[in-house]
Amino acid sequence: MPAPTRDRNAFSQGKPLWSRAIATPTVEFGPTPLTVLVGQVPTDLRGSLYRNGPGRLQRAGETVDHWFDGDGGILAIHFAAGGATGLYRYVQTQGLQAEVAANRYLYPGYGKPASGPFWKRLSAKPKNVANTSVFALPDKLLALWEADNPHALDLETLETLGLDDLGILQPRQPYSAHPKWDTQTGDLYNFGVVLGRRNYIQLYRSDATGQIRQQGQLPLSRTSLVHDFVLAGPYLIFLIPPVVLSLLPILLQNKGFSDAMQWQPQHGTQVIVVDRHTLEEVSRFETDPWFQWHFGNGYQVADGTVVIDYVRYDNFDTNQWLKEFVTGYPKTPVSARLYRLRIDAAVGKVLSNEPQLDQECEFPIVAPQDVGQYHNSLFYCYKSQPKNEEYFDSIGCLQPDSGRTSQLTFANGCYPIEPTYVPGPQGTDWILTVVFDGNQDQSTLQILPADNLEAGPICILALPEIIPFGFHGTWKTK
Numbered sequence: 001m002p003a004p005t006r007d008r009n010a011f012s013q014g015k016p017l018w019s020r021a022i023a024t025p026t027v028e029f030g031p032t033p034l035t036v037l038v039g040q041v042p043t044d045l046r047g048s049l050y051r052n053g054p055g056r057l058q059r060a061g062e063t064v065d066h067w068f069d070g071d072g073g074i075l076a077i078h079f080a081a082g083g084a085t086g087l088y089r090y091v092q093t094q095g096l097q098a099e100v101a102a103n104r105y106l107y108p109g110y111g112k113p114a115s116g117p118f119w120k121r122l123s124a125k126p127k128n129v130a131n132t133s134v135f136a137l138p139d140k141l142l143a144l145w146e147a148d149n150p151h152a153l154d155l156e157t158l159e160t161l162g163l164d165d166l167g168i169l170q171p172r173q174p175y176s177a178h179p180k181w182d183t184q185t186g187d188l189y190n191f192g193v194v195l196g197r198r199n200y201i202q203l204y205r206s207d208a209t210g211q212i213r214q215q216g217q218l219p220l221s222r223t224s225l226v227h228d229f230v231l232a233g234p235y236l237i238f239l240i241p242p243v244v245l246s247l248l249p250i251l252l253q254n255k256g257f258s259d260a261m262q263w264q265p266q267h268g269t270q271v272i273v274v275d276r277h278t279l280e281e282v283s284r285f286e287t288d289p290w291f292q293w294h295f296g297n298g299y300q301v302a303d304g305t306v307v308i309d310y311v312r313y314d315n316f317d318t319n320q321w322l323k324e325f326v327t328g329y330p331k332t333p334v335s336a337r338l339y340r341l342r343i344d345a346a347v348g349k350v351l352s353n354e355p356q357l358d359q360e361c362e363f364p365i366v367a368p369q370d371v372g373q374y375h376n377s378l379f380y381c382y383k384s385q386p387k388n389e390e391y392f393d394s395i396g397c398l399q400p401d402s403g404r405t406s407q408l409t410f411a412n413g414c415y416p417i418e419p420t421y422v423p424g425p426q427g428t429d430w431i432l433t434v435v436f437d438g439n440q441d442q443s444t445l446q447i448l449p450a451d452n453l454e455a456g457p458i459c460i461l462a463l464p465e466i467i468p469f470g471f472h473g474t475w476k477t478k
């Protein structure tokens with residue numbers, strides 16, 4: 001008999017309204033025509049939005065130790081002639097199915113060490129929660145999680161088809177959650193971090209079908225956490241933060257990954273520049289210590305220097321905030337600021353590294369056609385009030401050259417997720433975001449004009465269930 005889920009009102013009492021979105025597991029729903037609440041769906045908006053994120057954070061009365069350990073659930077919204085259909089499905093991972101059958105958590109994860117007798121803990125493998133991002137290939141959707149192979153799903157129904165080796169991946173070979181797609185060449189770049197007897201980054205270049213065609217390797221001088229990278233003109237660039245993972249407690253299963261990582265600023269941040277064509281190292285150098293989860297974009301300017309926009313943290317306390325997120329009231333102070341780093345990639349030297357905005361922000365993105373190229377606009381989520389316990393309540397667009405911003409703060413108690421950029425056929429582009437309204441316990445899909453966020457949504461669609469805050473998504477044009 002499954003344990004009853006906790007009460008939303010009891011969980012969120014005394015907490016910010018956003019906590020209501022994570023109080024209970026997300027309820028799956030099949031293809032559902034979405035009701036228009038405001039405006040109308042643009043008639044030339046055709047294609048599919050896919051979003052991934054932890055859909056459930058508890059099972060049988062137990063809460064996950066870290067937000068990153070929630071089981072991945074996918075929201076798809078298919079836009080066809082003048083209307084939209086939404087559905088939500090959990091990724092049917094082997095781990096999820098075993099835990100459903102057992103009605104309890106069975107596996108270690110990013111935050112959770114293995115349990116049980118010592119001999120059993122030693123052989124325990126973390127659960128692939130498939131919860132971090134999605135990438136749409138021509139014939140399948142990939143649900144990505146950075147420490148394992150991706151799962152393939154049906155693009156229309158979200159039926160889980162199983163783990164996918166993209167032609168060559170070995171079982172458990174990592175394929176990270178931030179692939180970079182060059183829309184001009186069709187090349188898809190990604191990486192996986194391998195730690196153990198040898199520490200290295202495995203590099204992948206795939207063709208437009210997702211099939212891996214080329215690999216490379218970058219030795220790592222420390223056991224660090226590398227979540228994202230940047231495609232910048234002719235380069236792939238990695239910033240290795242001074243976060244060091246102690247492997248022994250992981251091997252002995254005394255700690256989860258999250259608690260086995262230490263902030264060691266004395267090491268500084270290491271920059272590794274790779275030639276995107278040969279996948280060979282061009283330069284490697286050290287600079288100041290900071291941590292970043294995400295890059296907005298990178299590109300090479302005419303004089304050969306490289307620009308990289310990223311969200312910078314002063315230290316690794318963000319990991320503790322993300323752990324506390326599952327309580328609905330995180331307390332650890334963090335400072336996340338959008339920065340612009342300029343480097344001489346060939347020589348291996350930092351030229352400048354400056355803040356661009358004085359707002360706590362995350363989830364920086366650019367238009368898909370700008371990835372690796374010059375970008376005139378960069379979109380992000382931010383907090384209008386710098387409160388530790390609050391979640392993002394605003395979406396912004398920065399034009400980095402001029403410093404001009406266009407920003408939209410949603411009504412009190414309403415929280416957007418990472419913006420998704422949708423190129424329109426007539427040059428009219430849109431930003432899509434899912435907004436949770438904690439006053440109404442209602443999630444909506446909102447369509448905003450990309451060139452004027454301040455104008456507000458041109459269309460709001462009601463979603464049939466609460467969609468919790470997730471991580472990353474993508475758009476696939478029909």
Ligand SMILES: [Fe+2]
Nearest residue numbers: 293294471472
């Ligand atoms: Fe991410």
